[in-house]
Amino acid sequence: MQIQKKGFILAKKQCIGNIYMSVFTSKQEFIETLAGKAGEKEKLNLYFLNDHGFNIAQKDTDYRGILNRADYLLNDGIGIKLGARIWGVRVGENLNGTDLIPLFLRKCEDEGWSVYLLGSTEDIVSEAARRIKEKYHRLKIAGYHHGFFRAEQEIVREINRSEADVLIVGMGMPLQEKFIDRRDHELTPRIRIAAGGYIDFVSGKKPRAPKAMRKLNLEWLFRMVLEPRRMWRRNVIGHLQFFIKVIQLKTKKRL
Template sequence: MNKETYLGVDVTPLSYSEILSSLKERMDQQLKSTIIAVNPEKIIAANKDPQLMDLINSSTYQIPDGVGVLLASKMVKGKVQSRVTGVDMMDRLLEFAAQHGYRVFMYGAKEEVVSEAKRKIEEKYPAITIAGYENGYVKDHEALVKRINDVQADILFVAMGSPRQELWIREHMDKLNVRVYQGVGGSFDVFSGNVKRAPEAFRKLGLEWFYRLATQPSRFKRQLALPKFLLKVLAKR
């Protein structure tokens, strides 16, 4: 799989459908795959944290979640054609699971959030099998691993915030029989209806970051990672 690299961080230049096609092949071969969302803020952080850099680059798919990664690819005539957001990737995987009969396990968030997300997902995709779920306050992780294996989950979504969720996946992956792992951050909040996404018009134009900034001015400092990232990419051209 050819990948692009920005400030030392790998990015997978595949669309949603291409990732799902690749995943299907890997699942048929009984291979394990991990998905991690990449944005300018995370890339800047990875340049200061070797463990985070390794965590990202050792994943199977590094999806270009931030519009900054898309812009950087265009600047260097790369192959990233559109954003692949973490929450939309989860949604595509849920549809994929419903279509192919794969079993899903959801882990993380508050009890009322994950249970409501499960209910709404099952409402949206009646054919889906959510084999189990657990909130993010588990103490006995070995028992959780056993439960995930006992229900024969094929796809695992972990919502604990990044990089904590990816570190959890890395630590327990060898003991799990799951084939697809995705750290999904606050996606359970979105699926439960607790958090509203930007209107579709903003998302299509790649301006979700602007909507978030307008509705949450406290994010201003975090958004500074975008111009900083693009300037660094330009400097390395």
């Protein structure tokens, strides 16, 4: 499956169950691709697929449609990598948002593209903005707002007034993707990224796993140790549900 937008092909997508995922071999390959499309001033929606999101999409058909409409849907985590293999799809590096977004922000800094942050609490998003600015001195933070809002139309107007080139939304699955998709035609930032916990991580609110664990695709285990009550069901029961569904869909396709 190929996604075409205004005359050019964005990316080849591979089927994993009933979801179509973009496949890139490395972070650098994707960043160069995304930066090239950003320079062409096309509007693009970038989401990430982990097994938790896959599970949500099996119960929420609207959400599944949103994921499949994404311009780019990238592999996040060992579960997706193994699930993709069951479907004969080989993925390269783990392309999670927490690792990719900093690389893209460096590109934004070099190109003079401004960024708006939306999500988390007021204290956390403001601290995230401060830390990002501290790290990327030439990057323009066009604005930020917490994710607990009711007047959605006003938030859209505020984002558009900021004239941001890039919108980073960290409100968790599936709220962040649904917000971007629902307001797709109104939002003026040309790159919209559903960033998951990135705002929390960059603010220092949540620690990341050590690099050795990240290289071994064990960041999920680190997070479960920190938040056992919240993450146990998602990471143990959720992983099992994911693999059962992936295998069921594969078996059904063969019949």
